Amino acid sequence: MPAFKNLLEKSYKELKSPRSLTAASLLVAIYAISYYPAVGRFMIIPGFIEIRFGFIVLAVAGALFGPFMAMVVAFLGDITGVLLFSGASFFWGFTINWMVLAFVFGLCFYKEKITLPRIVCAMLFNTCAISSLLTPLMLQMISGRPFQEWFFLRLPLNAIMLPVNIVLLYLALRTVCSVYDRVLASHR
Numbered sequence: 001m002p003a004f005k006n007l008l009e010k011s012y013k014e015l016k017s018p019r020s021l022t023a024a025s026l027l028v029a030i031y032a033i034s035y036y037p038a039v040g041r042f043m044i045i046p047g048f049i050e051i052r053f054g055f056i057v058l059a060v061a062g063a064l065f066g067p068f069m070a071m072v073v074a075f076l077g078d079i080t081g082v083l084l085f086s087g088a089s090f091f092w093g094f095t096i097n098w099m100v101l102a103f104v105f106g107l108c109f110y111k112e113k114i115t116l117p118r119i120v121c122a123m124l125f126n127t128c129a130i131s132s133l134l135t136p137l138m139l140q141m142i143s144g145r146p147f148q149e150w151f152f153l154r155l156p157l158n159a160i161m162l163p164v165n166i167v168l169l170y171l172a173l174r175t176v177c178s179v180y181d182r183v184l185a186s187h188r
Contacts, residue, residue: 011066011110020065024073031057031077035085049160054081055126056172058102059109063177067106074102093138097130114173116166123166131158 014020034054057077062070078095082088108122136150143150 007066007107007110008068011068011106014065014069015072020069024061024065024069027057027061027073028077028080031061031073032081032084034077035081049157051161051164051168053168054098055101055165056169058098059105059122059169059173060176062102062105062107063109063112063114063173064180065106066110067103070102070106071099074098091138091142093141094135097134097138100134101126101130109173114170114177116170119166119170119173123162123169126165127158127162131161 014024031054034052034057054077058070058074061073065073075095075098078098079090082090104125105122108118112118132151132154136147136154139145139150140147
C-alpha cells in the first residue's frame with residue numbers, strides 16, 4: 001500500500017510542475033484534435049470497425065505524468081474535442097469513461113517500464129470494463145435502448161479491436177516514452 005500511496009503522491013506533484021503542465025497542455029490539444037474525423041480515426045469497415053487514436057494520447061499522459069494529470073488531459077481534451085470537432089452532442093458519461101481509462105493508464109504505466117504484459121492488462125481493463133460495460137451503459141442512457149442490446153452489439157467489435165489496440169499502444173507508447181526520456185536527459 002505505501003508504494004501505491006507514493007505513486008499517487010508523485011502523480012499529484014506533476015500537477016504543480018510547469019514542465020508537466022506544458023507537456024500536458026500539448027497532449028490536451030492532440031487529444032482534442034483526435035476528435036476531428038479525418039485525423040483521429042481510420043475506418044476499416046465504415047460504420048462498424050474503425051481505429052481511434054485518442055486512447056494512445058491518454059496512455060502517454062498516464063505514462064509520463066501519472067493518473068491525476070492523465071485524468072485532467074482526458075477531461076479537458078474530451079470536452080474541447082467534442083465541442084470543437086465532433087459535431088455530436090456532449091454527454092458527460094463518456095468523459096467519465098475516458099477519465100477512468102486515463103487513471104488506469106496512469107496506474108499501469110507511470111514510473112514503470114513499458115512492457116507488453118502491462119499493456120495487455122491495461123487494454124483488457126479498457127475492453128472489459130470501459131468498452132464492454134460502461135460504454136453500453138452510457139449508450140443506454142442516451143438512446144433508451146436496452147443495455148444488453150448495446151453490450152452484444154459491441155462485443156464482436158471489442159474482440160476484434162483488442163489485439164489491434166494492444167499492438168498500436170505498445171508501439172506508440174514505447175516510442176513516445178523513449179523520445180521523451182531522451183529529450184529530458186538532454187535538458188538536464
